[in-house]
Amino acid sequence: MPPPKLSKKIESIQGVRLVGSSSTWNIKLEYPSDSLGTIASITPHESSGDDIPPPLALPALTHPHIHLDKAFIHNAREYSHLLPCTGTFQEALSFTTKAKESFTEADLLKRGEWLLAESVSSGVTAMRAFVEVDHTVQLTCLQAAITLKSQWSEACHIQIACFAQDPIFSSEYGEENRTLIKKALDTYPEIDVLGTTPYVESSVEASKENIEWAIDRALILDKHVDFHLDYNLDPGKEALIWHVLQTLQQRGWTSRTTRRRVMLGHCTRLTLLTDEEWNQISRFIHENNLPVSFVGLPTSDLYMAAPPDQGGPHQRPRGTLRVPELIRKHNLDAVIGVNNVGNAFTPWGSADPLFLACVGVGVYQAGAQDDARLLYECVSTRARAAIGLSAETSLIVQPGVCPDLVLFHDRDDTGCGISRPRTSVAQVVWDPPVRTSRSVITNGRVQVKLSGFDDVKFEYA
Numbered sequence: 001m002p003p004p005k006l007s008k009k010i011e012s013i014q015g016v017r018l019v020g021s022s023s024t025w026n027i028k029l030e031y032p033s034d035s036l037g038t039i040a041s042i043t044p045h046e047s048s049g050d051d052i053p054p055p056l057a058l059p060a061l062t063h064p065h066i067h068l069d070k071a072f073i074h075n076a077r078e079y080s081h082l083l084p085c086t087g088t089f090q091e092a093l094s095f096t097t098k099a100k101e102s103f104t105e106a107d108l109l110k111r112g113e114w115l116l117a118e119s120v121s122s123g124v125t126a127m128r129a130f131v132e133v134d135h136t137v138q139l140t141c142l143q144a145a146i147t148l149k150s151q152w153s154e155a156c157h158i159q160i161a162c163f164a165q166d167p168i169f170s171s172e173y174g175e176e177n178r179t180l181i182k183k184a185l186d187t188y189p190e191i192d193v194l195g196t197t198p199y200v201e202s203s204v205e206a207s208k209e210n211i212e213w214a215i216d217r218a219l220i221l222d223k224h225v226d227f228h229l230d231y232n233l234d235p236g237k238e239a240l241i242w243h244v245l246q247t248l249q250q251r252g253w254t255s256r257t258t259r260r261r262v263m264l265g266h267c268t269r270l271t272l273l274t275d276e277e278w279n280q281i282s283r284f285i286h287e288n289n290l291p292v293s294f295v296g297l298p299t300s301d302l303y304m305a306a307p308p309d310q311g312g313p314h315q316r317p318r319g320t321l322r323v324p325e326l327i328r329k330h331n332l333d334a335v336i337g338v339n340n341v342g343n344a345f346t347p348w349g350s351a352d353p354l355f356l357a358c359v360g361v362g363v364y365q366a367g368a369q370d371d372a373r374l375l376y377e378c379v380s381t382r383a384r385a386a387i388g389l390s391a392e393t394s395l396i397v398q399p400g401v402c403p404d405l406v407l408f409h410d411r412d413d414t415g416c417g418i419s420r421p422r423t424s425v426a427q428v429v430w431d432p433p434v435r436t437s438r439s440v441i442t443n444g445r446v447q448v449k450l451s452g453f454d455d456v457k458f459e460y461a
Helices: 077-082 090-101 106-120 139-151 175-186 204-221 242-251 268-272 275-285 298-304 323-328 353-363 369-377 381-385 425-430
Strands: 010-016 023-031 038-044 054-060 061-067 124-132 157-164 189-194 224-228 260-268 292-296 333-336 405-408 438-442 459-461
Touching: 010 054, 010 405, 023 275, 054 425, 061 090, 061 106, 061 260, 061 292, 061 353, 061 381, 077 090, 077 189, 106 124, 106 139, 106 353, 106 438, 124 139, 124 189, 124 405, 139 157, 157 224, 175 204, 189 204, 204 224, 204 242, 224 242, 242 260, 242 275, 260 381, 292 323, 298 353, 298 381, 323 369, 333 353, 333 381, 353 369, 369 425
Parallel strands: 061 124, 124 157, 157 189, 189 224, 224 260, 260 292, 292 333
Antiparallel strands: 010 023, 010 459, 023 038, 054 405, 405 438
16 A cells, blocks of 8 residues: 655645634745755735635644554454454453564565554654564564655654563573664664653562663763653552653763653553642652653553552552643643554554544543644644654744645535534544544645645645
8 A cells, every 4th residue: 555645845825714813825845955844924815705614724733652563453354353352442452462473574564564554644744653573573563664664754753662562681581682672773763762661570670670771871872762651540659750850861862862752651650649749740850850641541641551440340449640630730742643543452443643633522521622732732743842853832823834734615515415513623633523524734845635725725736
């Protein structure tokens, strides 16, 4: 399956609506370097007087945390015997381990293309993609990801995270897994991120060793670091976030690297913290100028994260980071991500980040228009900044920013000849339009779809 065909470089986009304005505008693009474009200017558009509603232009979408190699296992016939029976976390670990034993490069490329096609057509132009390296899969997942990164580079910036899902300091394979991770990092410059899973280690001591090793390696190799962390709802377990933060401070992360960031994913154990504990975390991060972001993964967290049995089926709370609260109340950097799609860890949901933003309205009880804008940022500009690709977090399309955009058109998707307009960010988040109502622009080039839109005009360089 080839990547989507892209147009020539766009010189101007004429007649679009922008956030916070009822007028229509023209966006002029320029290309100061051979590879990267930028928005040069935005000027008023002279309306032609027709009745066609202009599209809404918003920044493109981003996956800050998604697993490329485990996507759509449930949709591949070779894994039909591994569909969930109990739906538990342990079953997901077991079934995924069995599935990994059958991974081939052809299979990984096929399922990876499914994920990329659905993501890119939704409006995703950048992603942090986790691929596992361990004694089971060796370097197969990584090599497939490198192939996909190259093939899809014009449509989507794929930031590869070399990921240790399995223990690297405990179990009979720990040392082998660690050796393979080191080999991958030393061999493939295409790797952008080192990711590990401290909670899978057999002891707290091994988990802390995992954290220290990953931070040290990331500093030596100048990589981002990304931890799957504190994935439980057990108040009896130590929250390892403090060990991460203290190790970053002790190792001098901020003084030793100015470009690389730290991401903490899941962190469901932290939903049990008090406001004062969150304030302590925030103070430590800000006082030490640590480039730390949190990523909530609600479709996985709500499905998988459960506390120990405490009294029967009616006492099973769920937990996922309350991302809007972390941002507004505790002044922390936080985003939301899809994580898994179509596998035992997350058998429900889609690869469309707008689906996730929509789910967030209910999960976070975030129904105001300002909430919707924040949720869109969390799967768009904030997510892009969190993985180190931009410093811009606003939804306002303005000169100087990357020309990665999604245009949301009013288009009949019912077959009844009737279209319902979505004229604001809130309306896009509350009820996301179908993919065929979106024009996706990557670095100033629009994806060429089977049928065009007559509510916007592109002029090409």
